Amino acid sequence: MENEKENLFFEPHKRGLVKTPLKESTAANIVLAEIQPDFGPLTTPTKPKEISQGEPWTPTANLKMLISAVSPEIRYRDQKRGLFDNGNGLPEARDCLHEHLSGDEYEKSQPSRKEKSLGLLCHKFLARYPNYPNPAVNNNICLDEVAEELNVERRRIYDIVNVLESLHMVSRLAKNRYTWHGRHNLNQTLGTLKSVGEENKYAEQIMMIKKKEYEQEFDFSKSYRIEDPIIKSNTGQNGHPDMCFVELPGVEFRAASVNSRKDKSLRVMSQKFVMLFLVSTPQIVSLEVAAKILIGEDHVEDLDKSKFKTKIRRLYDIANVLSSLDLIKKVHVTEERGRKPAFKWTGPEISPNPSGLGPVLPSAPSDLEGRRSSKENCAKNLFSARGKPNFTRHPSLIKLVKSIESDRRKINSAPTSPIKTNKAESSQNSVPFPSKMAQLAAICKMQLEEQSSEPRKKVKVQLARSGHCKPVAPLDPPANAELEMTAPSLIQPLGVVPLIPSPLPSAVPVILPQAPSGPSYAIYLQPAQAQTMTPPQGLSPTVCPTPSSNATRSKGSTDTTTENAANDPPKSSASARPGSLLPGLERQGTKNRDREPAGERGSKRASMLEDNGSKKKFKEDLKGLENVSTLMVSPTSVAAVPVGNSSALTSSHPVPVQNPSSAVVNFTLQHLGLISPGMQVSASPGPGTVPVSPRIEAVSVTPENAGTQQGRATKYDVSVLGQNQTNGQSVAVTGAQQPVPVTPKGSQLVAESFFRTPGGPTKPKGSSCVDFDGANNTSIGTLFVPQRKLEVSTEDVH
DNA sequence: ACCTCCCGCCATGCT
DNA sequence: AGCATGGCGGGAGGT
Numbered sequence: 001m002e003n004e005k006e007n008l009f010f011e012p013h014k015r016g017l018v019k020t021p022l023k024e025s026t027a028a029n030i031v032l033a034e035i036q037p038d039f040g041p042l043t044t045p046t047k048p049k050e051i052s053q054g055e056p057w058t059p060t061a062n063l064k065m066l067i068s069a070v071s072p073e074i075r076y077r078d079q080k081r082g083l084f085d086n087g088n089g090l091p092e093a094r095d096c097l098h099e100h101l102s103g104d105e106y107e108k109s110q111p112s113r114k115e116k117s118l119g120l121l122c123h124k125f126l127a128r129y130p131n132y133p134n135p136a137v138n139n140n141i142c143l144d145e146v147a148e149e150l151n152v153e154r155r156r157i158y159d160i161v162n163v164l165e166s167l168h169m170v171s172r173l174a175k176n177r178y179t180w181h182g183r184h185n186l187n188q189t190l191g192t193l194k195s196v197g198e199e200n201k202y203a204e205q206i207m208m209i210k211k212k213e214y215e216q217e218f219d220f221s222k223s224y225r226i227e228d229p230i231i232k233s234n235t236g237q238n239g240h241p242d243m244c245f246v247e248l249p250g251v252e253f254r255a256a257s258v259n260s261r262k263d264k265s266l267r268v269m270s271q272k273f274v275m276l277f278l279v280s281t282p283q284i285v286s287l288e289v290a291a292k293i294l295i296g297e298d299h300v301e302d303l304d305k306s307k308f309k310t311k312i313r314r315l316y317d318i319a320n321v322l323s324s325l326d327l328i329k330k331v332h333v334t335e336e337r338g339r340k341p342a343f344k345w346t347g348p349e350i351s352p353n354p355s356g357l358g359p360v361l362p363s364a365p366s367d368l369e370g371r372r373s374s375k376e377n378c379a380k381n382l383f384s385a386r387g388k389p390n391f392t393r394h395p396s397l398i399k400l401v402k403s404i405e406s407d408r409r410k411i412n413s414a415p416t417s418p419i420k421t422n423k424a425e426s427s428q429n430s431v432p433f434p435s436k437m438a439q440l441a442a443i444c445k446m447q448l449e450e451q452s453s454e455p456r457k458k459v460k461v462q463l464a465r466s467g468h469c470k471p472v473a474p475l476d477p478p479a480n481a482e483l484e485m486t487a488p489s490l491i492q493p494l495g496v497v498p499l500i501p502s503p504l505p506s507a508v509p510v511i512l513p514q515a516p517s518g519p520s521y522a523i524y525l526q527p528a529q530a531q532t533m534t535p536p537q538g539l540s541p542t543v544c545p546t547p548s549s550n551a552t553r554s555k556g557s558t559d560t561t562t563e564n565a566a567n568d569p570p571k572s573s574a575s576a577r578p579g580s581l582l583p584g585l586e587r588q589g590t591k592n593r594d595r596e597p598a599g600e601r602g603s604k605r606a607s608m609l610e611d612n613g614s615k616k617k618f619k620e621d622l623k624g625l626e627n628v629s630t631l632m633v634s635p636t637s638v639a640a641v642p643v644g645n646s647s648a649l650t651s652s653h654p655v656p657v658q659n660p661s662s663a664v665v666n667f668t669l670q671h672l673g674l675i676s677p678g679m680q681v682s683a684s685p686g687p688g689t690v691p692v693s694p695r696i697e698a699v700s701v702t703p704e705n706a707g708t709q710q711g712r713a714t715k716y717d718v719s720v721l722g723q724n725q726t727n728g729q730s731v732a733v734t735g736a737q738q739p740v741p742v743t744p745k746g747s748q749l750v751a752e753s754f755f756r757t758p759g760g761p762t763k764p765k766g767s768s769c770v771d772f773d774g775a776n777n778t779s780i781g782t783l784f785v786p787q788r789k790l791e792v793s794t795e796d797v798h
Numbered sequence: 799a800c801c802t803c804c805c806g807c808c809a810t811g812c813t
Numbered sequence: 814a815g816c817a818t819g820g821c822g823g824g825a826g827g828t
Contacts, residue, residue, distance in 0.1 A: 113802090113803080113804065116804065116805090117802090117803075117804080118803075118804080153805080153806075155805080155806070156804085156805090175812090175813090312801095312802090312803095313802085313803060313804095316801090316802060316803055317803070317804095320802095320803080341801075341802085
């Protein structure tokens with residue numbers, strides 16, 4: 001195709017290269033060429049690296065260079081080249097060296113394990129291409145060549161490429177060939193992923209897991225049982241977690257083979273992993289939690305350890321690549337139990353959703369299409385793709401909802417099971433739930449029903465397993481955290497239905513008119529659901545009022561959690577990983593985000609909704625939500641709710657804070673009269689940033705980070721701008737941090753946002769709860785998170 | 799001893 | 814059949 005033509009340009013050398021071992025020079029040239037297609041093909045000598053690229057010079061590139069400079073291996077390689085001049089097989093070169101060197105020397109010369117790390121390799125790989133390649137040029141990547149040049153097995157290149165592919169930084173053209181897109185689509189992709197993540201309620205899942213862990217601590221723990229219902233629910237009934245790949249419009253897989261390939265698991269895992277960061281408030285995700293969510297599956301209990309271990313391994317692989325991209329950074333979360341490896345998002349802040357993306361995308365191959373549909377694609381992929389239900393909406397709490405719904409179904413008898421649907425969910429589920437829950441459910445149902453007459457079939461009813469479900473606790477006695485959990489779930493289901501995911505066959509895909517800029521979103525709605533745009537789950541939890549005490553980070557509160565974020569001590573960060581090397585350069589600031597004005601986003605979404613005609617429903621839903629929230633929020637409940645420290649939330653898994661939630665929260669609060677209309681809970685500060693609430697802050701941000709990030713951000717932004725502005729990354733450096741800030745929107749916005757975007761305008765990520773707390777003692781939010789204290793420390797990866 | 803995660807076997811699926 | 818992909822997990826380097 002087109003690419004091919006482009007390829008032609010390169011092809012020449014590539015061909016030669018490919019099968020032929022490159023000569024050094026050749027290799028070098030190639031690199032350049034790839035980097036900058038514009039330039040003449042091959043010729044450019046040397047390591048071109050980013051520098052050479054026409055593209056903008058980015059901090060990242062800079063880092064890369066530095067890294068390479070620093071890397072013994074690289075140097076070594078260079079030497080070799082010089083010496084042997086054979087681009088190809090390192091092995092040979094090595095052998096030769098080996099012969100010449102003494103044992104020690106040889107050993108020394110031998111790259112250490114670290115030097116062979118995927119992260120370093122990835123840096124090298126990335127150094128070859130500009131962050132923002134000129135789309136016009138052909139940016140082909142020949143895997144063989146790259147492998148050769150980098151002296152690694154092709155297998156390793158696949159690891160890198162798969163992750164990059166998940167971010168749409170590359171797309172497969174053909175067999176051994178990929179096209180480099182760089183970061184042109186990155187923001188869009190991230191926005192899409194965030195949206196999907198919100199829709200999937202990953203934040204809730206995270207919370208659930210934490211909660212469980214928390215509970216387990218008490219219970220003896222069994223090692224792990226991941227069984228969360230929620231999780232399961234997410235996973236599909238099949239047991240498999242959803243593994244659909246989220247495609248971006250412009251970047252779909254072109255190679256049929258790729259598409260067909262079922263696996264994609266690394267890609268899918270990568271996307272999910274990223275989603276977790278994007279929906280988390282602190283934006284810190286521990287490997288353990290990520291693995292659990294990704295495994296999701298069925299196995300809850302059994303949880304095979306082996307499976308878990310394998311997942312962890314894969315996550316490390318992915319994390320290394322993401323770290324190289326400066327999207328995440330390794331940190332450690334310290335809990336009572338000990339220190340757990342975790343990663344903190346250091347990439348740009350993303351505004352959920354499609355609309356935000358719009359601007360961003362430009363590049364890719366097919367812009368138009370792309371734009372239009374990024375979400376669409378997502379949805380498509382998610383749902384249709386494998387048939388499995390991928391991302392479903394069941395976020396965590398959802399169980400309750402499910403139960404409720406199941407009831408409803410029974411009542412209505414509308415099992416709509418549709419076609420694809422998720423399997424069994426519905427049927428299975430219906431399990432009895434605690435009476436209280438039932439009551440609530442009933443209430444909710446009634447309300448909902450009133451509002452929306454239709455039942456949402458989609459919802460699967462899953463039962464909460466009683467055991468787990470404790471959470472179900474009745475409202476009244478809010479005593480438990482459990483409650484918290486419950487509430488949220490209720491809310492969502494009731495009020496809102498997540499759009500996306502409904503896998504149900506019955507669901508009808510709706511393509512929203514494109515928002516102005518954004519890609520259109522395809523939403524699979526079930527008839528009933530249409531209303532749904534759900535605010536992300538996070539909300540609900542958020543909403544729950546928490547005792548102010550919570551606010552205090554005291555953690556004492558619940559047990560648990562105190563989190564502190566002691567994050568990243570400066571110390572390590574610098575070290576090994578390239579990214580870390582240069583503080584200044586480091587990753588883009590976290591905050592770059594392109595956040596759009598919240599208002600806009602919201603509106604976009606809103607508009608979308610409207611288009612669907614679902615608006616009304618939304619409104620209705622809102623009403624419903626109000627009701628629900630009210631319920632939830634009731635003083636009682638509030639009191640009852642133990643609030644973990646929010647900090648905990650923040651810290652690692654910020655459950656509470658989702659964007660959407662914030663919108664919801666605001667909405668709720670306003671309605672409740674807790675806050676004035678004008679007021680909003682701010683989104684959370686960016687993860688790294690200033691925490692709104694004290695506790696939170698502590699957790700998430702580390703001074704270091706904060707400082708660094710900002711710095712980074714700034715730089716990043718700059719670079720970005722220079723290069724492309726494409727990314728949405730806006731310069732708003734700190735936006736995130738600002739507590740309130742960002743959103744100037746009025747209450748109405750809130751409402752809108754509420755509906756539209758999970759992330760809502762408000763929120764950049766923050767956790768609304770937090771802000772709220774900060775503002776008032778009242779805390780609203782934090783719900784459930786079990787808390788443990790977390791301390792986050794950054795470390796270098798290796 | 800645990801954390802990381804490299805390495806490469808081998809299954810899968812396209813050509 | 815051969816090759817491209819990439820899942821997977823043993824086991825080793827690092828700390």
